[in-house]
Amino acid sequence: MYGGFWDNLRNAFKQSNNSLYKLLAINILVFFVMVVFRVFFTFSGAGGLYQSLRAYMMMPADLSAYIVQPWSIITYMFFHEGIFHILFNMLFLYWFGLLVNEYLGSRKLANLYILGGLVGAILYVVMYNISPYFADVLDQSRMLGASAGVYAIVVGAATLAPNTTFQLILLGPVKIKYIAIFYVIIAFVNSAGSNAGGELAHLGGAAMGFMYIRQLQKGKDWGIGIQVIGIFFEKLFEKKPSVKVSYRKKKTFTSSQSYTSTENPKPTPSSKGAEPTQEEIDKILDKIAEKGYEALSKDEKRKLFEFSKK
Incomplete structure (x- = not known):
């Protein structure tokens, strides 16, 4: 593991x-x-x-x-x-x-x-x-x-x-x-x-x-x-990581109009696929029962892994 x-x-x-x-x-x-x-x-x-x-x-x-x-x-x-x-x-x-x-x-x-x-x-x-x-x-x-x-x-x-x-x-x-x-x-x-x-x-x-x-x-x-x-x-005995907070001075930009930038960076698209549905998992389990784990595609193995973490 x-x-x-x-x-x-x-x-x-x-x-x-x-x-x-x-x-x-x-x-x-x-x-x-x-x-x-x-x-x-x-x-x-x-x-x-x-x-x-x-x-x-x-x-x-x-x-x-x-x-x-x-x-x-x-x-x-x-x-x-x-x-x-x-x-x-x-x-x-x-x-x-x-x-x-x-x-x-x-x-x-x-x-x-x-x-x-x-x-x-x-x-x-x-x-x-x-x-x-x-x-x-x-x-x-x-x-x-x-x-x-x-x-x-x-x-x-x-x-x-x-x-x-x-x-x-x-x-x-x-x-x-x-x-x-x-x-x-x-x-x-x-x-x-x-x-x-x-x-x-x-x-x-x-x-x-x-x-x-x-x-x-x-x-x-x-x-x-x-x-x-x-x-x-698990959460009761979980070791809490130490959190360090740093403060940074806000940058102020000056042009013909003065303003302070507060815009957040644009989010990047998630690299993860869509969360598998129960119906998809049932089909994957049926396939395992019939043909074995090695018969699964990479995408099916990924979906099974994502489901197992729930």
């Missing part, structure tokens, strides 16, 4: 329109901070304090527990404990996130991740509270991880550009729609297993990924509310 991977990750919060690297950075930072806390509290004999902190970061299935920690519907989707759990989630977030970012822009990528996490948590809580299968474990069950948001991005990318191919080791080029279908099937098959809650959240995130892109193609952005909140916090 701006430079190399590590440069983008290191400068994630210094750049605007950089949601992919912000999401990666938050997940990685939370992981390492919690690892430090776990080691420190365990060796200092305060392991119970870490367990309490951990519980407050995770999404509880029991509504009575959730009421006293409402923030957990957000914090759970940035919290991992196992190294392979965060590794695979971040790899998929990066690979498929690059695709979504290129087509729809940074803000809509963030919308998709957050909405996927929210819907995944809601489906998890609903199923645990209405299904007899979970009755015995309801009050002890808690969930963590970015998987619901990542599933939303994977399925969203596959809905947006199903025929885009990824080069997979041993398998060669595979269309991303088949990768998404495979992972949704795996989540469904395992939804009655030992990680039932996590798999239900995956399915919720996947459903949101599909619906979000479909609604976007119809001109409806379900993530506007999240986008507004994100812009508010």
